[in-house]
Amino acid sequence: MADDSDEEQVGEEQLKEEEALPQKPKKIFINHIDSYHGKNIARIFARAKPGATSEAVEEEEALEEEQAEEKQKKLYDEHPIEDGWKVSGTIKNSQGYKRPPFIHEIIQYKDRNQLVDSLKEMSVIIYDITQDPEQV
Numbered sequence: 107m108a109d110d111s112d113e114e115q116v117g118e119e120q121l122k123e124e125e126a127l128p129q130k131p132k133k134i135f136i137n138h139i140d141s142y143h144g145k146n147i148a149r150i151f152a153r154a155k156p157g158a159t160s161e162a163v164e165e166e167e168a169l170e171e172e173q174a175e176e177k178q179k180k181l182y183d184e185h186p187i188e189d190g191w192k193v194s195g196t197i198k199n200s201q202g203y204k205r206p207p208f209i210h211e212i213i214q215y216k217d218r219n220q221l222v223d224s225l226k227e228m229s230v231i232i233y234d235i236t237q238d239p240e241q242v
Contacts, residue, residue, distance in 0.1 A: 131192045132156035132157075132191050132192065132229045132230070133191070133192045133193075133194060133210075133227060133228045133229050133230075134151050134191045134192070134193050134194070134228060134229060134230040134231075134232065135194050135195055135213070135224070135225055135228040135230070135231045135232065136148050136151075136193060136194075136195040136232045136234075137195060137196050137232070137233050137234060138195070138196060138197065138198045138234060138237065138238065139193070139195035139196070139197060139209055139212070140197040140198055140199060140203050141198060141234070141237060143234055143237075144195060144234065145206070147232060148193045148195060148206075148208060148209060149206075149208050151190070151191040151193050152186035152187070152190050152191060152193050152208035152209075152210075153186065153187055153190060153208070154187075154190055154191060155187065155189055155190055156189075156190070156191055156229070185207050185208065186207070186208045186210075191230075192210040192211075193208060193209055193210050194209070194210055194211040194212070194213055194224070194228070195209065195212065195213065196212070196213050196214075196215075196221075197212055198238065
C-alpha cells in the first residue's frame, strides 16, 4: 500500500518538473498562407494553444457563449496568443502580399532541399494540394 503512494508522489514530482521545463515553441507549417484556406487555418492555429484538450476548448466556448460579441472579435483577431502555435508558411503570390501579425515567418526557398530543411523544424505540416497539384 505504501508503494502506491510513493509511486503517486514520484509521478506528481515528474509532472511538476516537466511543467517547470521551458517548452520549445510549437511550430506549424502551412503552404500558401496567402490563400483563403491557408490564411484562415493559420489564424486559427495562431490563436490556439498547443496541446489544448477538447474539454478545455469546450469550457472556453461555454464562457465565450456568454460573451458572444467578444467571441466575434476574438475569432477575427489578427494577433497571436503568447503561448500559441508559431505559424510559418509559403506564399503563392508575393506581389503586394503583406504579412499579417499572426504569421510568425514566411518561408522563401530556391529549391526543394531548402524547403525540406525548413519543414524539418516544424512540429506539424499542413499541405493543401487541392488548389495547386504542383505542390505534390
